[in-house]
Every structure is written in structure tokens, then in C-alpha cells.
Amino acid sequence: MKAPYSTPRLCETAERMVQYGKKKGADEIEVSVVDSKDYEVNTRHEDIENLTQANSRFAAVKVIKGQKTAHVTSSDLSSSTLQTLVKNAVQRALFSQPDPCSGLPSLSRKKVNISSLQLFDPSLARLDSQKKISLALNTEKIALSDPRITNSHGASFETREITSALANSNGFSQQYSETFSSLSLGLQAGEVDNKVEGGHSSTQRFFHNLETPEELAKKAVHKTVRQLNSYKITTQNVPVVFEPRMTSWLLGFLFNCVSGISVYRRASFLLDKLNQKIGGDNLFVYDDGLLPGKLGTEPFDSEGVPTQKTPVLEKGILKNYLTNTYAGKKLHLPSTGNAMGNHVGPHNFYLLPGKTPPHQITASLDPGFILTRTMGHGLNPITGDISRGAQGLWVEKGEVVYPVSEVTIYGNLGEILKDIDTIGNDLDFWNIFAGPSIKIKNLTVAGKEN
Amino acid sequence: MKTQQTPCRMTSFLLFPVGTSLKICYIIFMEKITTNTLNFEDHFQLPSSKLYGILKKGLSKGGDFSEIFLEYRINHSINMEENIIKDTGESIAQGLGIRVICGEKTGYGFTNDLSFKKIKDTAITAGSLAAGSPPKNIPVPRSSPLNHNFYPVKRPLHNESWKEKIALVKRAYQKARNFHPQIKKVKVTLGHMTQYITVMNSEGLIRSEVRPLTSLRCVAIAEKNEKRQAGFSGGGGRVGREYFQNQLTPEDIAGEAAQEALLLLEGLNPPAGEMPVILGPGHSGVLIHEAVGHLLEADFNRKKTSIFWNKMDQKVGNEQVTIYDDPTLPHFRGSYNMDDEGTLPQKTLLIHQGKLTGWLQDKLSARLMNQPLTGHGRRQDYTCIPIPRMSNTYLGPGNYSPEDIIKSVSKGFYAQKFQGGQVEDSGKFTFSVNSGYLIENGRLTAPIKQATLIGSNIDILKKVEMVGNDLKFSYQTGTCGKEGQEIPVTDGCPTLKIARMTVGGRK
Numbered sequence: 001m002k003a004p005y006s007t008p009r010l011c012e013t014a015e016r017m018v019q020y021g022k023k024k025g026a027d028e029i030e031v032s033v034v035d036s037k038d039y040e041v042n043t044r045h046e047d048i049e050n051l052t053q054a055n056s057r058f059a060a061v062k063v064i065k066g067q068k069t070a071h072v073t074s075s076d077l078s079s080s081t082l083q084t085l086v087k088n089a090v091q092r093a094l095f096s097q098p099d100p101c102s103g104l105p106s107l108s109r110k111k112v113n114i115s116s117l118q119l120f121d122p123s124l125a126r127l128d129s130q131k132k133i134s135l136a137l138n139t140e141k142i143a144l145s146d147p148r149i150t151n152s153h154g155a156s157f158e159t160r161e162i163t164s165a166l167a168n169s170n171g172f173s174q175q176y177s178e179t180f181s182s183l184s185l186g187l188q189a190g191e192v193d194n195k196v197e198g199g200h201s202s203t204q205r206f207f208h209n210l211e212t213p214e215e216l217a218k219k220a221v222h223k224t225v226r227q228l229n230s231y232k233i234t235t236q237n238v239p240v241v242f243e244p245r246m247t248s249w250l251l252g253f254l255f256n257c258v259s260g261i262s263v264y265r266r267a268s269f270l271l272d273k274l275n276q277k278i279g280g281d282n283l284f285v286y287d288d289g290l291l292p293g294k295l296g297t298e299p300f301d302s303e304g305v306p307t308q309k310t311p312v313l314e315k316g317i318l319k320n321y322l323t324n325t326y327a328g329k330k331l332h333l334p335s336t337g338n339a340m341g342n343h344v345g346p347h348n349f350y351l352l353p354g355k356t357p358p359h360q361i362t363a364s365l366d367p368g369f370i371l372t373r374t375m376g377h378g379l380n381p382i383t384g385d386i387s388r389g390a391q392g393l394w395v396e397k398g399e400v401v402y403p404v405s406e407v408t409i410y411g412n413l414g415e416i417l418k419d420i421d422t423i424g425n426d427l428d429f430w431n432i433f434a435g436p437s438i439k440i441k442n443l444t445v446a447g448k449e450n
Numbered sequence: 451m452k453t454q455q456t457p458c459r460m461t462s463f464l465l466f467p468v469g470t471s472l473k474i475c476y477i478i479f480m481e482k483i484t485t486n487t488l489n490f491e492d493h494f495q496l497p498s499s500k501l502y503g504i505l506k507k508g509l510s511k512g513g514d515f516s517e518i519f520l521e522y523r524i525n526h527s528i529n530m531e532e533n534i535i536k537d538t539g540e541s542i543a544q545g546l547g548i549r550v551i552c553g554e555k556t557g558y559g560f561t562n563d564l565s566f567k568k569i570k571d572t573a574i575t576a577g578s579l580a581a582g583s584p585p586k587n588i589p590v591p592r593s594s595p596l597n598h599n600f601y602p603v604k605r606p607l608h609n610e611s612w613k614e615k616i617a618l619v620k621r622a623y624q625k626a627r628n629f630h631p632q633i634k635k636v637k638v639t640l641g642h643m644t645q646y647i648t649v650m651n652s653e654g655l656i657r658s659e660v661r662p663l664t665s666l667r668c669v670a671i672a673e674k675n676e677k678r679q680a681g682f683s684g685g686g687g688r689v690g691r692e693y694f695q696n697q698l699t700p701e702d703i704a705g706e707a708a709q710e711a712l713l714l715l716e717g718l719n720p721p722a723g724e725m726p727v728i729l730g731p732g733h734s735g736v737l738i739h740e741a742v743g744h745l746l747e748a749d750f751n752r753k754k755t756s757i758f759w760n761k762m763d764q765k766v767g768n769e770q771v772t773i774y775d776d777p778t779l780p781h782f783r784g785s786y787n788m789d790d791e792g793t794l795p796q797k798t799l800l801i802h803q804g805k806l807t808g809w810l811q812d813k814l815s816a817r818l819m820n821q822p823l824t825g826h827g828r829r830q831d832y833t834c835i836p837i838p839r840m841s842n843t844y845l846g847p848g849n850y851s852p853e854d855i856i857k858s859v860s861k862g863f864y865a866q867k868f869q870g871g872q873v874e875d876s877g878k879f880t881f882s883v884n885s886g887y888l889i890e891n892g893r894l895t896a897p898i899k900q901a902t903l904i905g906s907n908i909d910i911l912k913k914v915e916m917v918g919n920d921l922k923f924s925y926q927t928g929t930c931g932k933e934g935q936e937i938p939v940t941d942g943c944p945t946l947k948i949a950r951m952t953v954g955g956r957k
Binding site: 044047048049050051052053054055056057058069070071072073074075076077081085088089092093095096097098099129151153188190192193194195196197232235236237265266267269271342375376377378380382383385387388389405406407408409410444446447448449 | 527531534535536537538539540541542543544545554555556557558559560561562563572575578579612613616634635637671673677678679680719720722723724753754755757760833835869870871872874875876878879880881882899900901902904905906908952953954955956957
């Protein structure tokens with residue numbers, strides 16, 4: 001039985017701590033409090049493996065005194081502990097050195113209508129445990145009924161209900177609630193020493209938007225078995241197609257390079273490139289915090305700055321770095337509402353789709369490599385260099401001829417941005433980094449000797 | 451380790467692609483607690499008699515095993531960049547996790563509200579999956595204190611003043627900044643944590659321990675004309691202030707970071723294709739961790755997803771290959787006096803002269819596989835179920851001198867430092883090399899930046915051709931992620947020659 005949903009009054013706790021911090025001598029103080037209700041079930045081979053349920057809270061405080069900053073986080077929300085931590089922070093701030101760029105954002109007059117953002121699914125609270133468990137069980141069962149699937153990592157279904165409150169000494173005080181649900185499945189195909197791995201996942205704010213067990217299992221099976229009986233190709237430079245989920249990591253890497261923090265630290269190859277052409281005319285990339293119902297949508301960032309739609313690339317021209325208040329001041333730019341803790345974080349960071357259906361992109365390859373999966377780190381924002389382990393599909397005369405594994409791809413983001421010659425029409429906001437299929441003119445795929 | 455796996459609890463819904471460093475990490479310290487133990491009963495007013503009742507509550511619907519994991523953790527951090535101490539941080543994490551096992555099923559609940567009512571609710575939640583009748587006798591837990599300490603610390607950092615700790619950070623910063631005119635930006639962070647844990651279970655165990663963990667990290671960015679590169683170095687472990695005097699000074703750490711940045715400025719693009727590869731000592735331990743360690747974690751073998759599951763006692767590598775996981779190495783980051791299930795840790799022989807000899811076990815897998823415990827049940831914190839994990843994993847030294855190994859290669863690649871690695875259960879792995887060298891006619895020649903090594907684990911273990919006599923360990927800053935849980939680890943190896951391996955570079 002679930003208790004009826006009630007919104008915790010976290011704002012009041014946050015406001016009380018703001019008042020306390022001011023009394024203890026803070027020039028400025030910002031307090032956030034997060035309440036999270038988590039549910040996760042993992043099933044494997046038709047049985048429950050783990051079931052985890054919890055409700056937890058967490059507070060984070062930033063104190064500024066004489067342009068000197070100190071931070072606090074705590075999972076102990078008793079007022080005595082929070083008061084001690086805030087008092088410590090006011091004293092400890094003195095050990096920092098004055099930083100002219102420190103400071104909280106002033107109170108914005110702009111206000112985002114929270115309910116129009118569609119962040120909260122009220123039906124989630126009515127979903128009972130049995131239903132959640134059977135979703136995971138069914139998903140795996142459907143996949144295992146395919147004879148080509150030889151083992152499973154299991155399926156999992158998770159839900160989260162989060163309430164976030166933020167108050168600061170400039171008079172900001174707001175809270176909002178949001179929900180997420182996620183279904184995922186990991187599989188193996190093939191015989192003992194020649195196994196391949198694959199899987200699929202779906203995450204949504206609204207439960208009814210989640211892929212069904214049938215859809216999800218089908219995709220997971222497809223993504224696993226298509227890698228069976230793979231070859232290692234010879235080292236060569238070829239056109240490479242990124243599937244949408246691969247475009248996502250490329251966009252994640254681009255985000256890192258346009259993050260105001262990377263830029264002021266001189267840790268990005270896109271330093272000093274604002275308003276310059278860095279990519280093809282066909283590239284339009286946005287960071288949008290206001291897309292209703294999407295995973296990266298939020299009314300305000302972690303400093304209380306209202307979110308917005310920020311152009312990052314338009315016709316290949318770098319329009320904006322993404323900033324929080326601090327990075328903005330460092331770069332003499334306004335905040336784009338991308339504060340995330342002490343960092344800069346994305347909202348919905350996406351590449352605008354083109355007109356070409358993905359099958360037409362495949363048909364244009366002779367030969368070519370469709371990238372379906374990468375492994376390893378190998379992304380260097382300072383140079384833009386990319387070097388990763390890869391799996392994919394080899395295409396000749398427009399047709400997939402065999403799967404490829406144990407190869408690497410090597411390229412440079414700066415060059416790739418200029419070399420994207422086709423953009424697919426298959427954009428799907430499955431992740432906060434979202435993009436359609438793209439075709440890159442030329443990358444090195446390294447494998448066997450010639 | 452798997453790329454398509456159960457998303458982790460805290461970050462699953464954002465699913466950041468690998469390579470974006472968006473996760474907010476709180477690197478940390480402690481100050482207010484000055485004694486070396488924390489009495490949970492007093493600290494949280496939770497007498498063990500009440501907790502005994504909670505263990506029983508967890509089993510009230512049936513089940514084989516119940517357990518309480520109590521944690522209190524305090525972290526301090528200092529961050530210096532752009533010539534100033536930019537900020538300091540203090541973090542407290544406290545909470546309790548309750549686990550109830552029934553056959554192969556695990557129910558788990560956690561709370562950071564330590565009121566008795568909330569704890570009782572958590573026990574009921576954790577026990578909700580169990581079926582059957584409650585076990586008749588649950589032994590009253592008796593304290594079994596540890597009589598060893600693998601990390602005695604002379605001057606705990608939590609006893610040092612902020613001034614003293616800031617001085618360490620500034621020393622590192624100045625060293626890197628003044629290292630060379632081409633060093634343009636430096637970032638130094640010092641973090642120190644103390645973690646107090648108590649495990650109490652329905653088998654009658656109560657055991658507690660205190661784990662210090664320190665790290666000093668330095669990133670230096672070098673610029674020359676239009677080129678920019680970053681170098682990294684770090685040090686620490688389960689150590690105190692004395693470490694920075696006797697073992698590794700802040701200057702040592704900073705100098706190494708600066709040097710790497712300068713070297714990478716001259717770095718060429720890597721070669722591409724299959725070739726002989728020499729893995730430098732220490733940092734290449736990531737290969738042992740990924741290609742061998744993960745796949746010997748018992749859960750993957752119990753579930754038959756690991757390529758090793760049916761290979762116990764079989765030859766899986768060259769005879770020169772002997773691999774251990776040792777949680778008892780003094781002061782190492784991956785060490786612990788007891789694991790997160792209260793089990794005493796053991797140095798575990800994983801591969802002996804090329805033959806597979808051991809798994810890394812936690813309680814659940816050991817019971818289901820009918821194997822002895824090895825003390826490798828670890829968890830990130832009280833929000834997580836313990837699973838089999840590595841601690842300090844390394845390949846033992848062989849007979850060759852590193853010079854002879856290099857001399858044996860006429861054309862190849864020498865991997866020196868790594869960003870990290872990744873493996874999937876089928877044994878396919880990837881390592882991201884940060885810096886290395888070309889090998890030409892038995893000599894290291896041009897420096898190489900950013901390469902990827904890729905292969906399949908058993909294939910590579912068989913292709914180990916020469917093992918050096920120079921065992922070293924990687925930086926004491928490593929973190930291993932599995933199923934969303936991040937824990938401190940180290941790894942190590944001597945110089946290794948792999949007959950052939952695919953190097954991902956540019957054609």
C-alpha cells in the first residue's frame with residue numbers, strides 16, 4: 001500500500017538555513033535540499049534478484065564571505081548538524097582567498113511555469129510493486145524466448161520521485177517535483193568463448209511513454225544478435241555512420257568542450273572560438289531546458305537561474321558557451337542557466353535532425369562502417385582527440401555485410417564537426433544528449449594489418 | 451563494467467555517455483571527530499539490543515539472512531586553481547542499509563533518517579520479498595573486534611589544521627606552476643575522508659572499522675603555440691600527513707603532472723594496427739584489473755556471463771602470468787581491515803602460472819557457489835547492496851629486466867600512462883592510453899599521445915611474452931565503477947610485453 005503523495009515542504013528547511021547562515025555572518029548563502037524516493041527491481045532468469053526501496057534526503061550549502069567560498073553537503077538533515085556545518089563553513093570560508101567572480105546570481109524577474117514543463121507523472125505513485133516486478137520479469141522472458149539469446153544480465157525496472165528545493169540570500173525560494181521511470185535489459189548471445197553482449201534501455205518522465213516490454217526486448221535482442229560472428233577489419237580510413245545513441249556520446253563530448261568551466265580553465269579546444277565557424281552549415285545544436293516532458297528539462301538551474309533554450313551551434317557557428325554564474329563572470333558572459341552543483345551541466349543538449357531516413361544513409365555507403373557501440377574513455381577535450389574501442393557493422397554496396405568487433409575509431413571532434421555530410425531524421429530524446437544518425441566523411445578504423 | 455547494464459541508482463536517469471565528467475563528486479575530510487573510533491550505539495542512540503530486534507524484524511516474513519550496515523562518513527576537500535584557494539568543502543554522509551536474503555533473492559532498504567521508526571520501516575521493506583516462516587533462533591550478535599590494522603596512521607589529516615592542509619596544496623600548486631614557462635594552468639585538489647562502518651548480521655556478528663582515505667591530485671595544462679595538453683598525477687591512500695613527507699611529496703606529484711603535460715605537447719598521433727606492445731610498469735595494472743580482475747568476480751561466474759566461468763583450474767594464460775588481489779597491502783587505497791559484509795579479507799591468488807585458481811567472493815555468491823569466502827564483498831556506501839569487487843590487483847614480477855624487454859622489440863608501441871579501461875563479460879576490453887612512446891629498434895623514440903588498446907582477454911593473456919622484474923603500482927587515486935557503485939582500488943604490474951595487440955591510432 002502506498003501512502004498518498006504529499007509534497008515535502010523542503011523550501012522551509014532551506015529558507016531556515018539561509019536565515020541561520022546570514023545570522024552567523026555569511027554575506028551570501030545558497031541552500032538546496034533534495035528528497036528522493038527510489039525503487040529498483042532487478043530480475044534475472046524469471047526471478048527477482050534484488051529489490052531496493054528507499055526514501056532519502058540530502059542538503060548542499062554554499063557560503064560566501066568576503067568573496068571567499070566554502071561548500072557543505074550532508075545526508076544528516078537534523079537542524080543541529082546542519083547548523084554546525086553552516087557555522088563551520090562561514091568560519092572555513094576565511095581560509096579561501098577572495099575571488100572577484102564569486103557570488104550568487106541576482107534574483108531574476110523571469111519565472112518559468114513549472115506545471116507546463118510536465119516533469120511529474122502522478123500515475124507513478126499508483127503503480128504497485130507487483131506491476132513493477134512483472135514489467136522486468138516479462139521483458140527478460142520475451143528476450144529469452146529467442147533461441148539466439150544464450151544468457152542474460154537480467155532486466156531492471158526503476159522509478160524515482162524527486163523533490164528539489166532551493167533558497168538563497170537574494171530572495172530565491174522555490175521547489176519542484178519530478179519523476180523518472182526506467183526499464184533496461186542486458187543480454188548475451190553466442191557460444192561459450194564467442195559471446196557477444198548487447199542490450200537496450202528506455203527512460204522517461206512519464207510511465208506511459210516508456211517502451212513496452214515487447215518493444216524493449218525486441219530491440220535488445222536485435223542489438224545483441226547483430227554482433228554475432230563478427231570480423232576484425234583491416235586498418236583503413238572510411239566513412240563512418242553513428243547510430244543515434246552513438247551521436248549522443250559525441251554530443252556529450254561537444255558539451256564538455258563548450259562548457260564555460262572547461263573554457264575558462266583553458267581545457268577545451270574550442271577556447272576563443274565564440275562566433276567562429278567550427279562546423280558545417282548543416283549543424284544546429286541547442287541546449288534547451290524548457291522542452292516539456294524531456295529528461296533534461298527543469299524550471300531553474302541549481303543556482304535558481306531560470307532555464308532557457310541556448311543556441312550552441314547554428315550553421316556551424318559557435319554561438320554560446322554554456323555557463324553557470326561563476327563561469328559566466330570569468331568569461332564576461334551571462335549565465336545560460338546551466339549550473340549543476342559546482343559544475344556546468346546540460347539540459348536537453350541536442351542536434352537538430354536532417355531529412356534523410358537512416359536506411360538511406362546506409363544505402364549511400366560503399367564501403368562504410370556503422371558504429372553501434374564504443375568502449376573506453378579516450379576523449380580529450382583539450383585537443384578534441386577521440387580514440388575509442390568500437391563495434392559496428394560493415395557495409396558494402398549499401399548493404400550490411402557482416403558485424404565488426406575489436407577495432408578502434410580515431411578522429412578529432414574539430415574535424416568531425418566539419419565532416420558530417422549527412423544528418424538523419426531519427427532524433428529521439430532517449431537521453432539528455434540526443435541526436436539523429438550522422439554520417440562522417442572519414443575516420444580511421446584500426447584493426448588488422450593490411 | 452558492462453556498458454548495457456542496470457543503470458546505477460544515483461545517476462541512471464541521466465545516463466551520461468562515457469567521457470563527460472558531469473557527475474558531481476564530493477572529494478573530502480574530517481575534523482570534528484578526533485578519537486579513532488565512533489561508537490554507533492552512543493552516536494546514534496541505537497543500542498545493539500534494539501538493532502537485534504531490527505535484524506529479527508527483517509526476517510519476520512522468512513528469509514535466510516538479515517544484516518544492518520551502519521555508516522558515518524566525513525570528508526573534507528580543498529581546491530586550488532588560478533593562484534587562489536578557491537573553495538573548501540565539508541561533507542557528511544550517514545545512513546543505514548538493511549539487507550534480507552531469501553534463497554537467491556535480496557531485499558534492500560536504506561535510510562538516512564536514523565529514527566527507530568524509520569529503521570523499523572526499512573527492515574520491513576527489506577524483508578518484504580522473503581517468504582516462509584521466520585527462522586527460530588537468531589543468535590544475539592556479539593562484538594568481534596579486529597585485531598589488525600593495515601593502515602595505522604601517525605598524523606590523521608582530520609587532526610591537522612586547515613592551514614596545514616592548505617600549505618600542502620599550495621606547495622603542489624607552486625611546483626607545477628613554476629615548473630616551466632609553458633605550464634599555463636594548474637589545478638590541485640586535496641581530499642580526505644574518514645569512513646566509520648559497523649556491520650551486524652543474523653549470524654551473530656557485530657564488527658566495526660574506521661577507514662581513512664586521502665588523495666592529492668594535480669592537473670597541469672601546458673601550452674605551446676596553438677597546442678595544449680594536460681598532464682595528471684596523484685597520490686594518497688589510507689594514509690596520514692606523514693605520507694607527504696616520507697612517501698611522496700606534493701612537489702613529486704605536481705612535478706610529474708607538469709612533466710607529462712610538457713611531454714604530450716611533443717606527442718605524435720599513435721600508429722594504427724596490430725603490433726607488439728610493451729606495457730610500462732605500474733599504470734598498466736589497469737589491464738590486469740579490467741582484463742582479468744572483473745571477470746573473476748564471483749557474481750559474473752555464478753551467472754555464467756563471464757568468459758572464465760567454466761575455466762577454473764584451466765590454463766588461461768602464459769606461464770609467466772601470476773595474478774593476485776590483496777586487500778591487506780599496508781596503506782593502499784584498495785585495502786580494508788574487513789570487507790563491507792564484516793568478512794576478514796584475504797590475499798587471493800587469482801591466476802597461478804597461467805592457471806585459473808580463484809574467484810573474488812562475497813557472501814551471497816560464496817554460498818550459492820559453495821565456495822569459501824575471500825573477503826571481497828564491497829559497497830560504495832549504505833545505499834548499496836554489497837557485491838564482489840577487487841581491492842588491490844596486480845600481476846607478480848617475472849624474470850626479465852625492463853631494458854631487455856624493450857630491446858626485444860624492433861617496431862612497436864610502449865604504453866606508459868592510462869586514463870582508464872573498460873571490459874565486458876565476454877572478455878573484450880579497451881584501454882585508453884594517455885601517453886606512450888614508439889619503439890624503434892629496441893629503443894623508446896617519439897612520445898605518443900592518446901591511443902586506445904583493444905583486445906580479448908584470454909587472447910592477450912596467452913600473448914604475454916615477457917614479464918619484467920619491476921613490479922610497480924598505479925596512482926593511489928583509482929576508482930572502479932561496477933553497477934553504478936564506485937569504490938577505491940589500486941592495481942599494479944611489472945613491465946609486460948604482449949606479442950601483438952591492436953593499437954587504435956590514425957592511418
